[in-house]
Amino acid sequence: AKKAALRDELRQARARASEEEDAVAREELAWRHELASMASLSEARWQELAERLQEERADLLQQVAVCEAGYAAAAERERAADEREARLEQDALEACVARAGGLGGGPGWELAEARRQGQEEATRWRGLAERMEAELEDARVAVAAQAAQCEELIGQR
Numbered sequence: 001a002k003k004a005a006l007r008d009e010l011r012q013a014r015a016r017a018s019e020e021e022d023a024v025a026r027e028e029l030a031w032r033h034e035l036a037s038m039a040s041l042s043e044a045r046w047q048e049l050a051e052r053l054q055e056e057r058a059d060l061l062q063q064v065a066v067c068e069a070g071y072a073a074a075a076e077r078e079r080a081a082d083e084r085e086a087r088l089e090q091d092a093l094e095a096c097v098a099r100a101g102g103l104g105g106g107p108g109w110e111l112a113e114a115r116r117q118g119q120e121e122a123t124r125w126r127g128l129a130e131r132m133e134a135e136l137e138d139a140r141v142a143v144a145a146q147a148a149q150c151e152e153l154i155g156q157r
Contacts, residue, residue: 002078003082006071014068024060031053063153064150074146081135
């Protein structure tokens, strides 16, 4: 669900970027029509305005690319965190299965020792899970920051 939401946010950012690019193109076309209709406007001034518009368009496209890269990086971090979580769950399951098999197999194996080891193992897995949750939260914060930056850039238009 997290990945789907992140993918949806990325698609929305790309759609907004496409809309913004279309708006810039429409604005550029409007400027060109307005400039062409103004006979008194000198060719040098027209060229200056056209260059400024092209520079602003290039800057906007660069900012959109940065936003998309940020979304992609955050999505990759979340995917990697999901993979680590799945590996940790699998390792915990394997450790439990191994421990259950060892309880009855070795001479002198004591239940108290098995409980102690189980508690140590559980503590270790909880610590790993907490670190992973922190990484996921960092990824969410990064995505939110990138989204805010994109919204701000789009709003500046």
